[in-house]
Amino acid sequence: MPIFDEAADKVAQVFPEAGRVVMAKVDCDRESSVATRFHITKYPTLKLIRSGQPAKREYRGQRSLEAFETFIKNQLEDPIKEFKGLAELTTLETNKRIIIGYFDSKDQAQYNMFRRVAMTLKDDCTFYAGFGEVSKQMHPPGEAIIVFRPDLKRSNDLDETFEGNINNFDELHIWMSEKCVPLVREITFENAEELTEEGLPFLILFHHPDDTESIKKYNDVVVKELISEKQNINFLTADGRKFAHPLHHLGKSESDLPLIAIDSFKHMYMFPNVKDMEVPGKMKQFIQDLYSGKLHREFHYGPDEETETQPKSTEPEKKPTTPPESTFKKLAPSKNRYTLIKEEL
Structure with missing residues (x-):
């Protein structure tokens, strides 16, 4: 893309000291090992390397000479x-x-x-x-x-x-x-794309903007009981006022805050009672029920039968229901922003 070549010339002009700032490009089809090492899943992707270490966040800003120059100047500021x-x-x-x-x-x-x-x-x-x-x-x-x-x-x-x-x-x-980089992060519209790109289901505490107590309780539960799941789940908090749309999909509103839900990127499942999050084992079981398919199954057919010896119910046969669709998957990398995304390869 010509803009990157132009940006490289501009950077060399603004930062003339040899080796201070280097802009480079990689053909990921030819250099597949580099693409794998840096987890490249879409084109173009702009990675920042500092002191030999890739920054956690890639560049997702405007693609213009001015934006690139401003970004680099900010990165060079003494932290x-x-x-x-x-x-x-x-x-x-x-x-x-x-x-x-x-x-x-x-x-x-x-x-x-x-x-x-x-x-x-x-x-x-x-x-x-x-x-x-x-x-x-x-x-x-x-x-x-x-x-x-x-x-x-x-x-x-x-x-x-x-x-x-x-x-x-x-x-x-x-x-x-x-x-x-905490175990529990706050999701915002600015970092939502990067978080969804990690590909892990979200366990989200939706909270009122002024509710710090629920956030602390949620953080404590995650650290004490769920740390073993950190490779499988993204633990997040979300301002329920800003993220009113997902609440609407759950049939909830700001007056129902705080509440906890899992977004699997296919469906959303609500933790039954947020007051139970500090009950030992409750949140862990909620996650296990996602893995086993129980959350999805019970959304379709209601609660599982507890034993096989229970008397046959005389109630009408349960009809399938549809769990709310994921709303956060829509915040993933857009095909309008990237020329090629991994799922298209």
């Missing part, structure tokens, strides 16, 4: 904000995931490693650092300390200090990634 006094840390936003570093100086090797990892996670966390006299009471001389502060509006967790080797990129990157 770390310097605090000048410990009192500043008491006024930080409570609705963001924050990582704070305490260092002797900016020349310290550990700070350079901290900054390198921060560049790869700047879209997921907010980073702060203090130096010299400002932070000396928070760490031993010559030894840096890095602390994660959770999003207090979504979590009951406490601050956590990194216990590993700060000079080891992989070790620090793994720890910071686990903290910055």
Whole structure:
């Protein structure tokens, strides 16, 4: 596509330093191993590589010279904000995931490693650092300390200090990634395409915009009981006011919030009673019923018979019903936006 060649020329002009910014293109038909490695499922796909690591989010913005230039400038901005006094840390936003570093100086090797990892996670966390006299009471001389502060509006967790080797990129990157990319994420219209593209069913808590208590309870249940399902399920929360359309498909409205549902990308199934989400095993069984087909079967024919020895019912034969169709599958990558999507190959 000519726009990418034009963008490469523009980038070389705006960022002339050799190796600072490189735009490259790959023929995925010829280089199939590269396509597999980076999970390319549609064309064109724009991936960002920082410090040798692919960014979690691909570029999904406007395809114009101006948009590419703005995006790259934003990516090159220093992700770390310097605090000048410990009192500043008491006024930080409570609705963001924050990582704070305490260092002797900016020349310290550990700070350079901290900054390198921060560049790869700047879209997921907010980073702060203090130096010299400002932070000396928070760490031993010559030894840096890095602390994660959770999003207090979504979590009951406490601050956590990194216990590993700060000079080891992989070790620090793994720890910071686990903290910055939470198990339970908020779905928005901006990230919905990327989340649906992961291909995992959604377990969604629909909540009122001001309801932080339900979010914390849901987060605790997922962490305590459902963490073994993280490779199979996307755990999400959704503003029920913004996502009123899926609620409508479930026959619900804002007045019914909070509620929990699974979207399998074929159908939507509602958790019977949100008040039961903290009952041990209830949410786990709900997911298992999706795997076994029980949710779908019961939507068609009503609750399963409990035993084979029960007396034969005299009630009329159950007629199949149709579960609500998935609404989130419509937010997946659009054929109007991409020239080729994997399902067409």
